Amino acid sequence: MQDLVNAVVEMMEDDALALAKKYLEAGADPLQVVEAYKDALKIIGQRFEQGTYFVPELILAGEMMNGASSLIKPYLSHEQGKGDGKIGRFLLGTVEGDIHDIGKGMAAMLMDINGFEVKDLGVDVSAKRFIEEAKKFQPHIIGLSGLLTLSYDSMKQVVQALNDAGMRDKVKVIIGGGQMDDHACQYVGADAWVIDAVAGVRYALEWMEK
Secondary structure, three states, X not given: OXXXXXXXXXXXXXXXXXXXXXXXHOOOOHHHHHHHHHHHHHHHHHHHHHOOOOHHHHHHXXXXXXXXXXXXXXHHHHHHOOOOXXXXXXXXXXXXXXXXXXXXXXHHHHHHHXXXXXXXXXXXXXHHHHHHHHHHHOOOEEEEEOOOOOHHHHHHHHHHHHHHOOOHHXXXXXXXXXXXXXXXXXXXOOOEXXXXXXXXXXXXXXXXXX
16 A cells, blocks of 8 residues: 555645545455555654654644545444454543644544544643543543644643642653654653654553553
């Protein structure tokens, strides 16, 4: 499926969607189509780190992934049947003051595909609501999304609220967005940071294995 990978990497949205549809209709394993998109997202993330791709490319990549999800999901449901249970619970949302949704939506889909029970709180989510939902949902991992550097303080408030509620040692916290780095992770008090959803899945799977 290298042609699909290339189409996604080169931002050829219509071509990528057509290729994904062709493979699925031909009976290809839907998980292989997902892997092709994941491989493409890795390359896109590398290009972002190298300074050859920028935030608009990341946003378009997220839109392409979301567009493909409507094709992939029905095939995954058919392929997996009843499934063999979820491996963990993942709570996520875009933090207060930020309304970016593309990366978060992609993360939710990938976590779902990789076996997590996912609860997406949407955008502009307050620390208070994160705690309320965490008490009810009892997640193993909380994902905090934000594209703006202004999101750092909102993310820190969520982690502090988890501490105040006595829940911080029971849950892993991962922050995601194009502006995340080691400094932001330390400031927020998170366990990990990512700039793409694929890397977030890797962390989540490693944590659940442990």
